Amino acid sequence: MNLQTILGNFALILFVLMVVTGVIWFLDVFYLAKQRRAAADRALAEYDAHLARQTSNGIVGDGSPAKRAKIEADLLRQPTWVEYSGSFFPVIALVFCLRSFLYEPFKIPSSSMVPTLLVGDLILVNKFTYGIRLPILNQKVVQLNDPQRGDVMVFKYPKDMSQDYIKRVIGVPGDKITYENKRLTVNGKAIEYTALDDYLDDENNERLVYKKQFKENLSGVDHRILNDERAANINLGDVREFPHSDACTYRYEGFTCVVPEGNYFMMGDNRDNSADSRYWGFVPDKNIVGKAFFVWMNLGNPKRIGSIH
Template sequence: MNMQLILGNFALILFVAMVITGVIWCLDVFVLAKQRRARANAALAEYDARYAKLSADGIKADNNHGGRAALEASILRQPTWVEYSGSFFPVIALVFVLRSFLFEPFKIPSSSMVPTLLVGDLILVNKFDYGIRLPVLNKKIVQVGNPQRGDVMVFKYPKDMSQDYIKRVIGVPGDKITYENKRLTVNGQPVAYEPLDDYLDDEHLAYNKQFLEKLPNAPHRILNMDAVRPINLGAVEDFPHHESCTYSYDKFTCIVPEGNYFMMGDNRDNSADSRYWGFVPDQNIVGKAVFVWMNFGNLKRIGGIH
C-alpha cells in the first residue's frame, strides 16, 4: 500500500495567497493610504472653509468637531478587500515561513509505516535538518546535513512530484543493500533482528510477526507477514538507475547511486517503496519526521518518532 500524505501542492497555494495579500498590503501602505489621506485633507479643508464662511455670515453650525471627525474617518476607512488582505497577510506569511523552513505538519493516511506510524497520526516534519530549501521549488540553498540510515523521511514521490510519501531511510549514497528472506544486509554487514510479541493489526484484525530491526544507531520495529514473499517481482517498475539492482524471487540487491536514497516502509510486506519504484533523489527530500503531535483516535500516540 502506498504511503501518500497529501495530494496537490499546498505550499504553492499558500505562496500565491501570501503574494496576493502582500501586494495588496504594500499597495495600501505606499499608495492607497496616501491617496485617502490626500482626499481627507482636501475634504477637511473644504469643510473648514465652509464652516468659517458660515461663522463669518453669523450662522452657527452645530457639532463641528464631531462632523469633522466623522468625515475624516469615513474617507480614511480602508475598503473591505484591503482591510481583510492586510489582516490575513502577516498570518499567511508567518505560516508560510514556519512550514517552509522550520516544521511542516502531515497526516498519515495508510499503514505502510506501521508500527512506527499509524493511520491518523498527525506528525511534524523538520524542514531544516537536511538543508534549507527554496519553498515551492524545493531547491537546496544551504547545506545543513544529510539523511542518515534509520531516519523516517518525507519526500516527493519520484513518480508523481505532487504527492508526498514517508518511508525509512535504509540506504544512503554508495551503500550496497541486500534484502534476502526478509532480512537486510548493509554493505556486507547483516542487520540483527530481535523477535518481539506478535503485532495486532486493528485494521484487518490479524496478527503479524514483529521484530526489532537493529539498524546501526537506529533500532526500530518492523512487521512481516508469513504468507507474503520478500518481493513481488510483478510489481517492480522500470525506474532510473534500475541497472544498479538485481532481483530474484526471494532476494534483491541494490547499490544506491550518488545523490539518491533507498527507502522502505516498516510494514515490510504492505509497503510500496524503493524495492518497486526506485531511489529517492536528494532534490525530492522534504524533511525528517520527528514528532507525532496528535492522533484523535488514540491520544497515547503523542511523542517522538523512532
C-alpha cells in the same frame, strides 16, 4: 502544472496568497493610505470653508469636533478588501515561513509505516535537518546534514511529485542493500533482528491480522518492523522501471541494489504492506522534504503523542 497538482501543493497556495496580500498591504502603506489622507484633508478644508461661509452669512453650522472627526474617519477608512488583506498578510507570511523553513505538519494516510506510525497520526517534519531549501522549487541552497540510515524521512514521490511519501532510510549513496528472505544486509553486514510479540494489525477493518514483529537495528537505530509470513519475499510483478534500475538485481528470494550517488533507498516498516524503493526505485536528494521526528496528535488515539523512533 495541472490544476490537481496546484491544489495538492499547499505551499504554492500559501505563496500565492502571501504575494497577493503582501502586494495589497504594501500598496496601501505606500500609496492608497496617502491618497485617502489627501482626500480627507481636501474634504476637511472644504468643510471648514463651507462653515466659514455659513458664519459670514449669519448661519450657525454644525462645526463640532465630533462631526469633523466623523468626516475624517469615514474618508480614512480602509476598503474592506484592503483591510482584510492587511490583516491576513502577516499571518500568512508567518505560516509560510514556518512551513517552508522550520516545521511542516503531515497526516499519515496509510499503514506502510506501522507499527512506527499509524494511520491518522499527525506528525511534524523538520524542514532544515537536511539543509535549507527554496520553497516551491525545493532547491537546496544551504547544505547541513545528510540523511542517515534509520531516519524516518518525508519526500516527494518520484513517480508523482505532487504526492508526499514517508518511509525509513535503508540505504545512503554507495550502500549495497540486499533484502533476502525478509532480512536486510547492508554492505555485507547482516542487520540484527530481535523477535518481539506478534503484532495485532487492526488497520484493515474487515479482519484482524497477527503479524510477526521484530526489533531491527539499522546502523545503531532500533525500531520495530512487521513481517507477514503469508506474503512473498517480494512481489516481482509489482516492480516497475525506474532510473538506475540497472543498479538492482531481483530474484524470488529478494533483491540486491547499489544506491547511486545523490539517491536514497527507502522502505516502510510494515515490510509486506509497503510500496517503496523495492518497487519504484531510488529517491533523489532533490525530492527530500524533511525528517519526521514527532507525533503531535492522533484524534483516534491521543496516547500516540511522542517522538518517532
